[in-house]
Amino acid sequence: MNYLLTDAKDNLELRVTKNQKHYVLEKLLDYDKEVTSSTKIVIEENGEVYYFLLLSGGSQVSKSIEIVLKGDFSKATILGVYLGEKDQKYHLRVVSNHQGSDSRALTWINGVLYGQSSSNFDGMVKIDSGLHRVNSYLANHVLILGDEASANAIPSLEIESDDVKCSHEATVGQVGDAEMFYLQSRGLTADQAEKLLTQGFFESVTSKIENKEFRLKVSEFMERNSKDVISNKITQ
């Protein structure tokens, strides 16, 4: 498995050559300074990339991720979770640019915001002209759990070919009343129920990784870091 583990503080440039398959895990966990970095991945014919961003550190993070689906039949799965607390500020820009026919991209980023943290999600699906059978999906879901947390999202589309299937969705809200009620009626406290739902919210992203080995690696980091962070935040 072409597996790459990098620190999201650093810039990353990656070229996925013909018929290659790459797995990238970018993380920023325990860190309390400002971060500005960018990631660019270019995928050539029939290449495929699985990218996962795990973000819970940094005081103010500005992260740009650009995926260029250059070759025909190129494929990208861009996943990410972020967890903000106190006055952390996240600015994420995620662009999937389709330049090859039959290219497919799935972008799915979930965030949870505690305290006064805030997130800015700037998503863009760009499909160049003259392409065929392009499929692209972009999603950003945010749970606001802090009283003063705030979320902005601009999931944009620029489509210049007609033979496409392209969609996006974004939601901002709290954990569902019905779910909270269900769990509490089974004996969980409100905090435990919220924690469980938040974990499930993150796992809905990791479960999109088809490769078991990579999914385990991502989960490992989530177990080791995020869950502690979540439980600490809740018990605070």
Add this chain to the structure above:
Amino acid sequence: MARVDFKIGAENYKYGFADREDYIYKSDKGLSPEVVKKISDIKNEPPWMREFRLAALSIFQSKPMPGWGADLSTLDFNNIHYYVKPSEKQSGSWQDVPVYIKNTFDKLGIPEAEKKFLAGVGAQYESEMIYHNLAQDLSKKGVIFSDMDSAVKDYPDLVRKYFSTIIPPSDNKFAALNSACWSGGSFIYVPKGVRVEIPLQAYFRINTKNMGQFERTLIIADEGSFVHYLEGCSAPIYTTDSLHSAVVEIIVKKGARVRYTTIQNWSTNVYNLVTKRARVEEEGVCEWVDANLGSKVTMKYPSVYLVGRKAKGDILSIAFASRNQVQDAGGKALHFAPETSSSIISKSISKNGGRTSFRGLLKVFPGAKASKSMVRCDALILDSLSRSDTYPTIQIDEKQVSIGHEAVVSKIGDEQLFYLMSRGLNETQAMGMVVNGFIEPIVKEIPLEYALEMNKLIQLQMEGVG
């Protein structure tokens, strides 16, 4: 499958007839304090309005052009007549309307429409309302439906109290332009508890080369009242570019409901740059139904400012862009108060190299607890030359909210076309049927005769004989 050659262009424009120009006063091209003063003089306005216009002019001159959205670089502000006055006085009945103007309206079908169910028609031909008629029972209830120019003189207190309170001249460059040289438009006041069951409507047209049309509409729905206002636009073809820049302000008081329906079918050389906004108070409802078919460039984002508890705003938008057209449309919902709700539904279709853009804003301010909003944009691209964009902005500063946004861009499914064609339709008919089905959820909100007209216009666009 053979590609159908869609022939649609200026030469086929259905309402592209032009009457000879016959005017009492026509301002020189370009905009200056003298032109603004002249407009004010001709209209015999009170000093406050004259001052308002001149202040707005300097705001217009100091503001930059918007740095986003459609390309406006070919718009030349110095090449436009800012005011044209067509005939001497307003007519009270249809018989008194000049024949050549009647001919124009006949081709648009206004009298028939009126016969069917219209209570009052304010038809704006060029810059003034030339025909005005409101059913007597509405007058008795205290409903005011007049043109804006008359309202400044006849209802000075009401106008002065509300005019420009929702959209000040400093709001944007085109609101400032409109504030400086506005002419015509409708003024509606519905008193407390009065329900106007029949839609009020006005038809707007542009008819002089290079004439900007800057109508100004103000609607005040007092507590618990209801009114539905309908505007349809249709302009003849000219070779040089025209500018249409309207301002529409709506005030929805406690428990009132206002529906504002627009069918915009300007000819394909018109810049349509419009600012529309409603302020909705407690338990009030404002609904914008906005269909954009024509024009060269449209930039229009009807807005709802939900300022009272449980206020509600709905925006339904249809955009159809064909060759050389840019439809940059959408909607904005701003939640200032608790338990407010909004929905924005947009359907756009691009074809023959046309470009549709959905541009939206959804903002929830701190304290707007338990607010809900749903934004949905669907786009169809009918050929490989066309383009569709989606730029929704979502800003949430409140925890207790439920916000959703969805957008889908696709072409017409092969299986849908195959199904219809296997039933004996040709490809154009099949595509037209799919497109009509696509916009149906919005069209059904439009009164019947307009809905029929919409479907016909779409079919004509698809067949390329419109």
